[in-house]
Amino acid sequence: MADEKKLTTRAEDFSAWYNELVLRAELADYAPVRGCMVIRPNGYGIWERMQQTLDQMFKDTGHKNAYFPLFIPQSFLQKEAQHVEGFAPETAVVTHGGGKELEEPLIVRPTSETIIYSMFAKWVQSYRDLPVLMNQWANVVRWEMRTRLFLRTLEFLWQEGHTAHASHDEAEEETRKMLGVYRDFMEGWMAMPVVTGQKTESEKFAGALRTYSCEAMMQDNKALQAGTSHNLGQNFAKAFDLKFQSESGAMEYAWNTSWGVSTRMVGGLVMTHSDDKGLVCPPRLAPLELVIVPIYRTDEERSRVLEGANRLKRSLDDWERRAPGRMRGENDARDGMKPGAKYYHWELRGVPLRMELGPRDIEKGQCVIVRRDTGEKASVNLLAIGEEVHERLIVMQDDMLIAARERREKHSVRHAISYDDFKSLMDGEGAFVYAGWCGSAECEAKVKEETKATIRCLPDEEFRSADTPTKCLRCGKASTEEALWARAY
RNA sequence: CGAGAUGUAGCUCAGCCGGUAGAGCACUCGCUUCGGGAGCGAGGAGUCGCACGUUCGAAUCGUGCCAUCUCGACCA
Known part of the structure; x- marks a missing residue:
């Protein structure tokens, strides 16, 4: 059945479309545990690019990575009243270890404020030790009732930044700064426009003074909270006795911030750009930026075209404006699969550019380049192919953000x-x-x-x-x- | 946790009137193909979600359980 090959369309059933797309583009699969998923290489590749980019942005703003334990003593969670109220219902609790019941149950972290600020308390004595600017890449567990691939799973991957400052204003500035970093990333890399703003009292993070968020519009016109940044005030500092001696000699509680984005962004990426043919991935985050599909009939053509395809691949790999091997391309030389089948294959997986290379192209010293987002085709001379490809990737990246912003404003x-x-x-x-x-x-x-x-x-x-x-x-x-x-x- | 649906080959499903397990697609091999999802031939593939029961005999009937998905209450 030809229909089996097609996705459910967005118009028919947006939710079914999303699920099918994630599974069939091999971004993720359901794991044997309820509410958990396996992030497959196609999906993890996107996450890795998100990680690399954000990690650099965090470092550029002065943060350093660290790692804190997965397990949190139950009593820690209970030290901040709002925090425990917010998170206790959705925690996983470890009661046994090594065959014995534990004296104190351990919480599998739903977030790490408690354990991190308990450690900060140990490390900070003086205003000279401030600010502390840390980040960790980790997995967290929240026992959700209802789950959806990438958007809400029991376990997910994220990054949580945690900082300590000497004053409220400095913490507030940090909170806003990191929200801005998120926005830059979401718009510049994900091509996903966001509205930034403050959460209401009822929607703010449990234990925060104020929460700010980035809100993106999905293609079904629903909002996705894609990132949050919290000014925690002195709430956790007081709960964990995180104090410092100020310049004037007085003992004061530190001011904390925390901020995070998660693998949920991958779901946001899918629902922002993709179409009824499959994933559409913005070039900057695409694990594979382009794919070459060789076209041939006879054995003679086959060897000639494959040789041309390899040469094309090498010229892209060696293109001087990117470090060697940095153009992320693949030559799809699979035999016994027709070109058309390959087109569908890569369209489903969201590869930004497809380069078709056949005998006629070789003769003319050109190839056909097709954009995934618009379907626009062009014959391009092979002499300056690196430049041509690079240029198209940049234009496509920009066009995707513009298109997404126009769609949002329209709705x-x-x-x-x-x-x-x-x-x-x-x-x-x-x-x-x-x-x-x-x-x-x-x-x-x-x-x-x-x-x-x-x-x-x-x-x-x-x-x-x-x-x-x-x-x-x-x-x-x-x-x-x-x-x-x-x-x- | 409430409601609904579904569990049979890798996938989509048929078989359900109890009597030796099926199809299409995918996969493997061979030949022919290749500018938008190829064709033919051969082949491999399943403790029918689990347990108990009824029966000479259960994928099929009964009871219980489990899992997953979808929809609601809670959430990045």
């Missing part, structure tokens, strides 16, 4: 909207709705109950509307804040 509502219209919009195609909010948790909760939409964030200045909304979306009273409302993952 954003910035005019006054009645609550009834809002409800039907959320039940229908969905949107990012910028509307007023009276500031009460009651209205926020009611809207969630009645429409399943939540305040994703109180957007930062640059995302706010030209005409500031004056009334609360639900109660109609005077608005104190402009809020971004949407259904979310």
